[in-house]
Amino acid sequence: MTVAATSKPERNPRPKALKGSTAGKTAGRRAELAEAALQTLSTLGYARTSLREIAQNSVFSHGVLHYYFTDKVDLITCCVRQYKARCVTRYDQVTADAASHAELEEGFLAMLAQTARDDAQMHRLWYDLRSQALFDDCFRADVAAIEKSLENMVWRIVSRFAELAGKPVGLPPALMYATFDGLFQRCILKHLSGDAAAIDEMIALVRMVLPR
Numbered sequence: 001m002t003v004a005a006t007s008k009p010e011r012n013p014r015p016k017a018l019k020g021s022t023a024g025k026t027a028g029r030r031a032e033l034a035e036a037a038l039q040t041l042s043t044l045g046y047a048r049t050s051l052r053e054i055a056q057n058s059v060f061s062h063g064v065l066h067y068y069f070t071d072k073v074d075l076i077t078c079c080v081r082q083y084k085a086r087c088v089t090r091y092d093q094v095t096a097d098a099a100s101h102a103e104l105e106e107g108f109l110a111m112l113a114q115t116a117r118d119d120a121q122m123h124r125l126w127y128d129l130r131s132q133a134l135f136d137d138c139f140r141a142d143v144a145a146i147e148k149s150l151e152n153m154v155w156r157i158v159s160r161f162a163e164l165a166g167k168p169v170g171l172p173p174a175l176m177y178a179t180f181d182g183l184f185q186r187c188i189l190k191h192l193s194g195d196a197a198a199i200d201e202m203i204a205l206v207r208m209v210l211p212r
Helices: 020-044 051-056 062-068 072-097 101-118 120-132 137-165 173-192 198-209
Strands: none
Touching: 020 051, 020 062, 020 072, 020 120, 051 062, 051 072, 072 101, 072 120, 072 137, 101 120, 101 137, 101 173, 101 198, 120 137, 120 173, 137 173, 173 198
């Protein structure tokens, strides 16, 4: 007996690209809505959140959210892209402002500790999205793009450390990113589990792998 394969439900197609000022207004509105949705998504996670529930926890109606986002996949990827882009900008600023290895080390580690402490739920949403990409291919292109932007950010930081130390990095970008990301994800999990020493432990471990 042949059993028919169950197919994954299809997503609604994304709206056609708009031109000129209309596209700019739409992008701005999507950014505003994504910002409003971040808190609910980061608190409940992808699996437990719907567009309707996000609407109930914001000043925007379900209809408005559905007009600008095809579904919650579209919304969550927009949210995470937006938040991670802000993170990249913060770290790039720390890297640009530092005039010495010691100054960069102090600024980078302080920023790392601050974002782990203040934005743990936001980072949890990113790791949730990345885990979903293992099971659902509709997330993979966005996750890959975000991941690459983070890898490039880490490489800029590490390269600046190496430049200030007067030595080559010695390890490829992918390995440096995997090291930093692994330590950070481990910290976020321990911090959210109530480990008061998690952030200090991460900072000590990151300090050990910085080029010097």
